[in-house]
Amino acid sequence: MTDNIPDLPDYVRQVFYHLFAPNRLSLLGDSLLVLLPLALLLTACGGKPEKPVVVPRPVRTITAPAASWPGEFMQTGEIHPHDELPLGFRQDGRLLARLVDVGDRVKAGQLLATQESSVQQNQLNSARSSLESSLAAEHLAALNLQRMKQLMPSGAIARVQFDTAQSEWLSAVSRRKSSEAELKTAQEYLGWAQLRAPAAGIITQVDAQPGQVLSAGQTVLTLAAGDTLDAIINVANPQLFEQRHGDFSVALVSDPSVHARGILRDISPQADPQTRTWRVRIQLINPPQGMALGASVQVRLPDSGPALISLPASSLARINGEPAVFVVDQATHQLVLRPIKLGGYTANTILVSGGVTPGDAVVTAGVSKLRQGEKVAPGEGIE
DSSP, X not given: OOTTOTTSOHHHHHHHHHHSOHHHHHHHHHHHHHHHHHHHHHHHHTSOOOOOOOOOEEOOXXXXXXXXXXXXXXXXXXXXXXXXXXXXXXXXXXXXXXXXOTTOEEOTTOEEEEEOOHHHHHHHHHHHHHHHHHHHHHHHHHHHHHHHHHHTTTTSSOHHHHHHHHHHHHHHHHHHHHHHHHHHHHHHHHHTTEEEOSSSEEEEEEOOOTTOEEOTTOEEEEEEXXXXXXXXXXXXXXXXXXXXXXXXXXXXXXXXXXXXXXEEEEEOSSOOTTTOOEEEEEEEESOOTTOOTTOEEEEXXXXXXXXXXXXXXXXXXXXXXXXXXXXXXXXXXXXXXXXXXXXXXXXXXXXXXESOOTTOEEEOSOGGGOOTTOBEETTTTOO
């Protein structure tokens, strides 16, 4: 077939001869018959892959019940004395002896501790000597004035001598009064070296040991004065008590049968800088013997709070460090992480005062593995 094309070079003619020889054409045709179906098959398999079908995650939910939990304030607190007095010495010095210990019951005026008093004793001795000297000088001035009074009418002495004697006597009287005041001060300083109970009560704390050097006003002992007791609780909402004047019910945590009635005593004017809670003191009325100092108590105030919705404790989640729960949106079947307000809790339940409405589908299991907006299968394992 290349003979009809006279202008082709010789090497091109050789190429055409090898490609289009009769035996090579038959081999090329067989190859095409095999490769053509294979190419069609590869073309059919090269389409775009389909997206995998996302199966909604099954979740266990509970329908939020009506707010039937009683609106009752409950808080754990501790028994404290009504009046707690820190006792210390009024001057610097070394603690010589401590005569009482924690738990000892003391009487008013009882000696509790003593301080080194050698310096105060020396001051007292000096004041006594000064008073004795002043008394002697006053006595001598009084005798001299008496003689001047006897000599004055006869003209044996000048008027100026009488005036001088009278002035010396008045000065002696003033020095004697000053010495008496110094003696009283020295006696009081000596008394400061003894720590006595200002009232009857129980020693609740010891803060110093014999031999310790103390500064003026440093607490040595703490005295629970009297027999009146208070229950102290810390609350986050003090407004709950500002308009409330009812009685509290206070019972021991270890034995609820031991209980007493209480009335509101005071609320701290500002929150604790660390816990951001307010201290509330409740005075106990005729507390039983079982309510000892330091005992843990449960304080209740009926009909004092909003109605609460009870949910399983396993439904509690967090959002930005605040309590929350997962609620299933009934229209989209997606999870909504909703902040809530806790009104209390027990060992197995949480009491919600806000953020959840009756009828909401609340997730109760596996909340740590769920995420906001995740599609779930509602109704799976409904409780």
